[in-house]
Amino acid sequence: MSKRVVTWVIIWGLTLVGARLTVLAPEVCPAVTVASTHDASIAAADWIINNQKLDGRYLYDWDLDIAGPSSAPYNLVRHAGTTMSLYQFVLAGEEQYLAAADEGLVWLLDQQVGDGNVTAIAPGPTSRAKLGTAALTAVGLVHRRQATGDTQYDDLLRSLGRFIVGQQRSNGSMLSFWSPVEEAPVAGETSLFATGEALWAIALLHNTWPTEGWDDPAWTTLEYMATDRDEDEDVWPRPWADQWAAYSLAEMAEWGLADHHMDYARLLAGQWGIAVRWESQRNGGIDGLVHAPESIAAGQGTWLEGIAMMRKLALADERFGDLTNDLGDRLQCGAGRMIAKQQTGTGAIEVDGGFFVDGVTRVDGQQHTLSGLIFTERLLREEDPS
């Protein structure tokens, strides 16, 4: 008997130790406060504007090992996204970032192509224009309009919107490129990212001008994303954790989403839930190896955006209400971990305020995390209005 009992004790010991070192490693979530979240947002936004060039472009990336930028080419979509994120911060009340965001916008608008009826943004007059750049530019302009009440870009917004809708195929999928030479969409090329960016843009246009019919193409693309997109783009696991879809769903929360849209949203929320929980178990040692590799800062920032938008949807739609508290917990956990990763106090403007993973930061790491932290601070203020 004693041999069996000893075996039983050994099995239990190995199980508990093995599990604790791997799948049951503690989930470490540094505490966040309104002040710490706000400070981190300011530092991230400062990284963006302190490194902004005179022409309006941002520092694209920084590698601590070489104390300099990499050779990666500048990316217009990420420029538009970063500008949009700054406008989100302005909309949240940080008006001091408006000038820098406008400088970023002016640089973007200098890259306009199209005939005025439709406007796109391209790196050169004969280069292909990406749908994502136009979409995020439009989103930024809507946020700017909401923050300032300035309507000077309304015509441009509508022409960007017409460009976006012109990229839509009958099944709701979006063509990723437009050729200024052909003055037509490039057939057959789609993008995993751009479809959601485009949907968010036209959903915002509908909420800005509810009588202009922007909702029809929005519904078509939402339907496509909730049903066929992930299969067409051959992504796994499904659904792809698309924070642009989350922004779109939150923007369309009052439109009367169907049950299968909510099912899609619930699956999306689950993807970010496990992403944050898994990351929170990666704290060095064996658990670090088990939970490797660490996602880049931009990726982790998108988790915050996605969770925040799912929480916004949960607050607006009772079918999702059961997730409100858990989403809030994950948002705070993810935000706390990102704040802990933020570099501060080095005195180097290329470093301070940046979110570095493996010694590297890229501008969209600050962009996505800044957006996520803005929503985290909003949640914390809701919970403790004092």
Add this chain to the structure above:
Amino acid sequence: MNGWVAAVLSLLVVVNPVGVSRAVAWPDRTASSWRREVSTIVGAAILALVTLGLLTAPLLDLADLTTPTFRLAAALLIGLTGAVWMIAPTSPVESLDDHSSARVTLGLTMLLTPGPVFAAMAANGDGGAAAGVVSVIIAMGATLALLVARRLPEPVAIWATRFIGALTIVVAVGIGINAARTV
């Protein structure tokens, strides 16, 4: 999978009443002492599993773990337990000790393995405390019935044990997917 269904099904298959009843079916017991001993074993196992199940939330808090993360780990252990039942059904254990308490201890080592314990704790997360308690009672009730009856022919018992082991893996995959999709 519905929380109650997942709780009851996971406990029932991971305990594997057929496998346990075969493994604990010591041949040298008289009917009356046998019933008393297996009742004590099952009663003690119910007490332990229900207590651990009800303590799940404070234990997870203490260990800095969320419920879905624990359920994911539980799914892994439930699946491993199922694989063991399927590949190597435990041989009948010979009790060389005449002391009743020793036989009870031996029986408990058959029932309180990591799979059932983690399943009982996860059941509380799946369907709440009531689901946890009910699923433990159902699984242990089935085990007690089979232990007392001792009537399954050996080949049937072996293949039923293996089948339930395979079913355990399927249930574990379902619990794991559900846990992975939980916020």
